[in-house]
Amino acid sequence: MQRWVLGASLTVLFATTSLAEDLFWVVGDRAADRCAIVTSNPVIVGDIWFADGPYKSLADAKLARSTIGACPNKQDPADD
Template structure:
């Protein structure tokens, strides 16, 4: 039962994100050793090891990136 509820919730979140425009996510990228802001719903596989979001604006995503402990400090000074 829990699995069915979780699957339904995750599918609902994915469908909602697919209909929305201009959403942003913060993703941790092992290949670049950076936290990047992306505009497509990320898949957590390979070099992408975490994602946070969606955020309604790029400024919100930048603020979130600055508060994520896993993000290297050098990301906070770089402009996207």
């Protein structure tokens, strides 16, 4: 029983630690004709036609957005 309690507490500890970090995704938005960087896991439906990620930093997400061929050269001013 003590092993089970220890295992459960370690699982909860690691789960809450991983939720605390910010993750970023690059999404293609057909309606706005741009690729945006978002901080929540996107759902591919409607005008969101692709998603790439997650990335651990905003700099990594910006680099990925600049190398994705499907992204137009327009960038979201809020991301800068």
